[in-house]
Amino acid sequence: MKWLKILDVDDYLLLTFDGAFDQQVALEHELDPLFQALEEYAGEWMPDVVEGKHRRKYSRAALWKALEEKRGEKSTSVVLGRTKWPALYMRLHLYLPPLPPELRISINVQPLSFFTEVERCREFVDMVRTWASHHPVTHAQANSLAEVQLSGAPWFGRDMRTSIRDGFDKIYELSWLNVFGPKLVESVGRERMLSTPAHRVEALPNGSILLVTWPTASDFARDEARVAQARAHVHLRPDLDFDTLLRSLRERSAALAPVAPLFHPDVAPLLSRVVDRVSLAERQRKISELNLWQPPEPEEWLPSYSALPPDVENPERVRDYYGYLSERLVALLHSQVPSVFKQTPESLTDIDAHFWSQNFPEVFERQNIDEHAVPAVGAYLGEVLVRNLGGQWLPRNKLAEAQVLVGQRVWLPMVRAHRYLRSRQSLLDFSLTQLYRVAERHRG
Helix, strand or coil: CCCCCCCCCCCCEEEEEEEECCCCCCHHHHHHHHHHHHHHHCHHHCCCEEECCCEEECCHHHHHHHHHHCCCCCEEEEEEECCCCCEEEEEEEEECCCCCCEEEEEEEEECHHHHHCHHHHHHHHHHHHHHHHHCCEEEEEEEEHHHHHHHCCCCCCCCHHHHHHHCCCCCCCCCCEEEECHHHHHHHCHHHHHCCCCCEEEECCCCCEEEECCCCCCCCCCHHHHHHHHHHHHHHCCCCCHHHHHHHHHHHHHHHCCCCCCCCCCCHHHHHHHHHCCCHHHHHHHHHHHHHCCCCCCCCEEEHHHCCCCCCCCHHHHHHHHHHHHHHHHHHHCCCCHHHHHCCHHHHHHHHHHHHHHCHHHHCCHHHHHHHHHHHHHHHHHHHHHHHHCCEEECCCCHHHCEEEECCEEECHHHHHHHHCCCHHHHHHCCHHHHHHHHHHCCC
């Protein structure tokens, strides 16, 4: 039973819910209201798959089975998902005695545009309200993932140790949907919080307060929504300046405004992959940056009349050695980059994107890169030129001088690989993808 994965290429609604549960009550009885509310309000994003140690079709019985399967000495958890659009990842984690009884829920629903309808958003809020009424919260929030990233959560300018120690101990940020526990309510003042100018403000039976800034989650970056967010936040934090806060929120919205990709055609497939690996908060800025960037023209070639003649006793044996080196790259990458087996132009782009995402040149030891990775990458690039462009290896005693004849040019794949693996930026400046495309154009 295969479910849809949440992908980082599109924004989604993220809910985090930190609460408690009554450990004196049977777990099934205690969690029944939670799942009843989920079934009542989720609608089209209702989970249809439950996963503990095994994956099953959603049902209450499957939930209890999964929680029992995953039960350890101090905790248990269950993951829920969907097999059809929209995509869902929901995780319920319970901390059990002797630990303090905590209930943590995270929900990701993708795409964020699913929450453009007022009624659908209201139902989501009603579900969270039901949960927070039954399970006292310290803090709960729901917002766009991109907005969460731009807000600086969860550190909010603090060091990690301080953040873990203090948690959300004051209102650092105001999300689209918020539930403030009794301690936060007390720190702000109950009457002040209840008088917040917002779309929805409601006192819950256990002393918490629910606050929603705007009718729809997907419109958080609209200017009217930003004004409403700033007014509510300043009301709760009188120490903040409205104009300064609104300016900051508008800058966030501008950072998320879509930018059309206008990448250099030789490396457009690679740059699209690079952009997909950048956080949503930084993606549009990265597109703007890469629209202006131009890769250097490859210099790792000679006119065919300047080619160095083969200087080895057994050229065929040396060509086999190049093939062996190429296979070493296949052995290194085949799990993460399955297309490496195919030795195609597309596999070069897949390798470029993988090395960039892993920051390969700056993570691994330089000596190992120079001794092992550079020859393997250079040989693989050469094999792709031979296989796809009708190239011919011109073997040399010195590995760095190995050449591939394509049309009226000879290419130096080992030299390219050496430049390519200098740094993360050099993976783009000297990409395998670009060299192949230039060689392809000049093969005639």
